Amino acid sequence: MASIRAALCQTNPVTGDLAGNVRGIVAAMRSASGADLAVFPELSLTGYLCRDLFLERSFQRKAASALRRLAEKSRCHPRTHFIVGTIMPCRAPEGRFLSGGWGDDAVKRLQNVAAVLHQGRIVDTVAKTHLATYDIFDEDRYFLSGEPKALSLPFPHGVRRAGISVCEDIWWSDVPEAQVAQGAELLVNLSASPFHAGKDVLRQRLLCQRARQHRVPVLYANAAGAEDEVIFDGRSYAVSASGKVLAQARAFAEDVLLVDVPLGPSARGSLPRRAPRIADIRAALVLGIRDYCRKNGFSRAVLGLSGGADSAVTAALAAEALGAAQVEALFMPSEHTSALSERCARETARRLGIALHVVDIRRLCDAAQDALPARGIAAENLQARVRGTLLMTRSNATGALALACGNKSELATGYCTLYGDLAGGLAPLGDLYKSGVYALARHLNIPKVVIPREVLTRPPTAELRQGQTDRDTLPPYPRLDAVLRAFVEGRETPYPHRPENRQVIKMLRRSEFKRRQMPPALRVSVRSLAARRYPLRAL
């Protein structure tokens, strides 16, 4: 039976870095040598999350010239059709618009395309049909929609029709249907599909379904790497016409996967082994921290170690991402800090092998109280803000990225202090509920205990007043997290007759102003708090 040799080129683009991304793509082109078809991710030339950079005319021009450079490079591999994701200008829609002052922004002239490069030329382009505008996606802000089409590609062993589409298009039934109706013998999808726990199962099910449904093989290339807080997990797939996975590229890492894909039914294929959910989350967060640092020019991180679980897990992830020698912790005791907290913080730092500085904040809090007396919540927040100030001072002095250690449960309920524990350039755990933080801690402790057991068994406390525990303010975390998860992901209060549930949702609605100013939080769930866009007004 006829087959084609495909290369799934799972690159890690740097947002907006055209020159760097060209280098990355050219290197992958070389690794794909000998393939008939080499597929790159959606917007692999520009990076997916360029946002308003897409609207800059000069960026559009530079992207066009970068694509021509890539086309030129395709001469060196005359056998291969390269399919690269980029932006491309198009005609504006019908109707004249009298702009309220926004010019080009209001009248789109750009598409999100798959460009086919072959023997030195840009042979054809296919524009994305279904633009994603929900959750963290804002594609209608930048792009016009295109029409589905199938292209004839002259492979060495004969011309084949390929239904090339971009990401969202394969999640909708109509695009592959239209392409198969146009004679497509093969579906090819360029994707920038962000990770969330469990997403790989959905993707695999979808691709196998599309293959089976239309009796054609599917090639799917996904990006691998983080852009700002969004993490792409790779795992590109080749699926046979029988709906079996022929090959899966690496998770959370760049890869070029060469695979022979039969164009007819095939018995080959198997389900790839799945990593446990929590292992995936760990890998995602480590990649997220590492890529954030690398792409933003940080080599070191600093964080406040409190003796609690959140900061211990953050420290462990940072040490894994950057190396223990690149991570520094501040332990900042106040009058309310227990000996247990100090022991926990010291033991955590020792086990992780990271530097720990003890900075007593009592004199500072006293001086602040002398300057402007504060009681109750104001005094509690004061301590957190003094710590935030010291953390940022250390970050400014050493050039290390300040990590905020807050988790999703705290951020959702507003059980946190603006400019206090919320201070930092990145919040690695900001999309993980407290129960997830514990699960991750247990996972990090296998095979070797790096987070002392005491950290995980003690009752959670902010230690901002004597004898305080989280339970004074919040329901037990398993219950809290269940309510939050249902509401954040499902947008409905679960069991709204329960006063506790109503109270939790009220806390969520009333703390929007804090989240508006929170640091970017690495996204690992289907709906991060940043993907919830709400008015500031407490509803």
Added chain:
Amino acid sequence: MASIRAALCQTNPVTGDLAGNVRGIVAAMRSASGADLAVFPELSLTGYLCRDLFLERSFQRKAASALRRLAEKSRCHPRTHFIVGTIMPCRAPEGRFLSGGWGDDAVKRLQNVAAVLHQGRIVDTVAKTHLATYDIFDEDRYFLSGEPKALSLPFPHGVRRAGISVCEDIWWSDVPEAQVAQGAELLVNLSASPFHAGKDVLRQRLLCQRARQHRVPVLYANAAGAEDEVIFDGRSYAVSASGKVLAQARAFAEDVLLVDVPLGPSARGSLPRRAPRIADIRAALVLGIRDYCRKNGFSRAVLGLSGGADSAVTAALAAEALGAAQVEALFMPSEHTSALSERCARETARRLGIALHVVDIRRLCDAAQDALPARGIAAENLQARVRGTLLMTRSNATGALALACGNKSELATGYCTLYGDLAGGLAPLGDLYKSGVYALARHLNIPKVVIPREVLTRPPTAELRQGQTDRDTLPPYPRLDAVLRAFVEGRETPYPHRPENRQVIKMLRRSEFKRRQMPPALRVSVRSLAARRYPLRAL
């Protein structure tokens, strides 16, 4: 000649407050008594900026029931057709979507509609055709597009065809064209058109052009009030078929304007008197502060008064919005604070009649230095953060809204400290360049000087080190602001061969991480910094 009696009902909805907005609309219905047609703003029932609240099923149900209540109320005014803006469910588009976990968010089933209420019934609805998805607008995130149509409305003196549309639709040529082709004798537009300096001229020109072009009168109702940082300036219009303004409702205030509109050509009409640009900006900012406080439950504000222009202008605006007795200032001198600054701060507070507390931060900075030594930028930022901490402590202790005093020039260049001078719940001047702040100060000083002249004549300085002035780091403000304005609004570096200009744009690109965490800034320009959505990565 036949004419209709129209009421332009310029309400001030509170985001998401359906019960309150129903009350506001019912009151305006009463004031519109005797009109044939009463037009309300776009999304006047829900508020324009509900954002993801629109996606909550329970909110959609409540909005539907609120609309039925309004329809019921229309029985009391049997002569009048009421046209109210709200959301309404509709059929999802063709094609099946295999959701990646986002359910309803990805497959829209909602429209942004004008609902016609008459004699107790919801007579008809018209859905917005051109969804705005640019700048601060994200309508494709929530809504599906509708088709333009003209409706037959049975007025007491005969049936008339009306082309009802929602906001953006009248800015495009095709919707009014289609409506006139369907026999529309009158164009009606429901709008939530945010203020920016000069916007009223654009709007008026547009409406007069549409009227002249199609020889039909135009009724245009705009919202009046602020939702979060976005300010709607009212100024609803009735325009004759000859393209003359028949009447204009109030600026920056609720209003119900009754006007007789001839259905044929009419010599009547005149250009309304325009307020100077800077007077508009002042009125917008005062309304913005007042509505932010009122809608978020604050009656008081607190800010840091430095002796410079930004904080003086912020204080003056807050005093105008809330009353001087409701505004409190902290003067927080460090070792670098000059006697001139103290004199300026004291004199500003005295002239405005606001309370001033002097809080010396020297001991606090010393204590912080003892705890964690810092030099250079780290030491400069430390002072700003100590002030930010004290400001927030005062806000927590008194329940007053903390105002951040930064201007757009500083925020754009990153010449500001995260969690320092950026700390606060609202940044009134965050969308006004430094030159605009000076212009506003001069305007505030007429007829009575409230901001001492010395504040405006001294060279701007952050006073974070000895002898520092803004000129050490930034070009002179007139030049800086010109470059920023060109780039922010036009997305191109002006005269890119000038090193100074390139340096300014570099500063802008490198400070995105600060703006991601900045407080909401009242929007008064065509492109606020919040409307620029960029990756965090310094490009």
